[in-house]
Amino acid sequence: MVATFFLIIIYLAFISLGLPDSLLGVAWPAMQPEIGAAFESAGLLSMVVTGGTIVSSLVSGRVIERFGTGIVTLASCVLTASALLGFSFAPSLFWLILLAIPLGLGAGAVDTGLNHYVASHYKAHHMSWLHCFWGVGATLGPIIMSTSMGTNHAWRDGYYTVSILQFALVFILLITLPLWRIVASQHEPQTTLEAQTGNQLTNSGEALVPKNDKPLQIRGVKVTLLTFMFYCGVEATVGLWGASFLVGTRHLPPETAAVWVSMYYGGITLGRFFTGFVTLKFNNRTLIRAGQITAISGVVLLMLPLNPYLSLVGFIVIGLGLAPIFPCLLHETPARFGKDHSSRIMGYQMAVAYTGTTILPPLFGIVAAQISIGLFPIVILMFALIMMLSSEKVNRILYQSGKREV
Template structure:
């Protein structure tokens, strides 16, 4: 039963990744239909992420009251309804409304499943969980590219994704008894969990006073902002700067997420040989090399390998930074600090892509790679400074 439930959780995380990458792939085609400025995609992305932040902040009490299975079921239904809403939206204002619904659904799924796996399954399953998110994020642009290239249009792409999500809703509804059976089993570390809950609910605790926390939050903000920005604006960069057609550009973005997915699968094995800190550093340098390749006057044949290289570099950074949290700050404090880091990550994904889009509308989308370089360098500086400061404390 535990294995069956784990498979369902993996499927749910695939569904979480599907809509995360689809807007950037579809936007060049959507922009023409709605006669919207280039920066409007950044606004939609910010609205989705704001809804995600709100639902994540509220999810703790909701999960305790209703359980992960029910919350995941309702959240997936909201996500499916939002994707269907994109399909039928007659105006840009309707896209904004359904972006709110999409964010509210996604945040609860993300928080609930990460928490559930952390408490009921062994640690290596967390790496595979984020790998399955990558599968969804890779499949989304592929589906959208197919519908755009076949002249069915971006709306048909959203309809296909909505149907897939509604199928998952049905699976989750049937599997509700499995969640209840698993929930009755005692947590593997109830003492630590109780201490974490106590620390998290202590009004006198101040994570900002702990050395390195602010830098860690900046690292998460820089990373998630960079990852989201490449996914959102990479397609527009290839269309407007490199002269690609929208369907090819959408396919290229799927290879970017494919690089993240394959990289995280590999990371799960490499972690037996290398420390999380080394994987973080290596990932930052690899992604930096990839984005520099985009700027060099190289033939178009180098664009796809460069994008895959960025994805491979990004792959280990987020899960390894999560894994480093108790190493850096201790097991008890990490329960509170983890929440602060995730919040910073969502803020980065909300603000940074929107800021890049706004800047591009005033200047040019050609500035996009320079922003990514600055974010990677900022991430590199903060993560290494954390290591050095904690090493000498």
């Protein structure tokens, strides 16, 4: 019973991570003229947020070891809630940039810590459901923002409402803080041959991943990092610039574009919910492939010069396709590279993933400002293809090493 309640707390923490992630992109068409910023400034804000997240991801291991996951999670939510409250009052781009720093720092450590914990101690369906709750937050964000902009055109009210929800989660985490220590004291690490030897073993006992003081030298790790970078490039670029694409090329009102982008995050959320059940029948590798093909199909729909409502279908299909990829990639980490290496590699993966979020959407923003926002689906397709090719290369490396079938 306590363990189940503990999982609920972890899921709530991931809702808090998802809530702010989708706000900037849907609010930007309304924010930009009010604060007098350049079109591509949304990319700068996104870069500052994810830059802070990269920093906190890289130091997350030491921070969590010192203070514990519960305290780090609580502190993270306090930072993000305070930053979002500041966004609702910020008078200029300068203040938004300053507030973007704690917003990013608040996300990184808890993200890495909870991902590593779930990947190491829970089955694949729990990882999918964990990220499903991130999708719940990411879906609610645009809905809240579109409601605010639709009633009084006040994007500030949207940020204010989300900050209040974040502070409510802070209160829940505060009163349940002792639970983290109770569960930690009850949780006994599994004692297996793998844990005793420090190697990942086949059924016959052959070591697949020997101890290595430099995890980046393990075959497949660097290519896996490339997969994470371009996955996040697709997810973040669609979230940040999707509304601008719909307003600029499909001529939708900003509040309608915000609702459509929320359907994209809804596709991710719904997809991850069902992925949790599908993992009981199919392995992570199969789900990753299926998701990549589905996402590419959604991008193709955006490229077709057909009824604008097909763009809505395209956004939903992209979301459904992206749904299984990230959680399944994360859950594969201990199996691919060994549990002894998984915590450090998980940190590398999260840092590189956030690097993709930091660099690729702003890069597209610069290109779109100079050329056209109509390039949006072409760039998304390019990112998705690189993601898929690098993922398949990792599978070939593992096959050649005798670790699994293609």
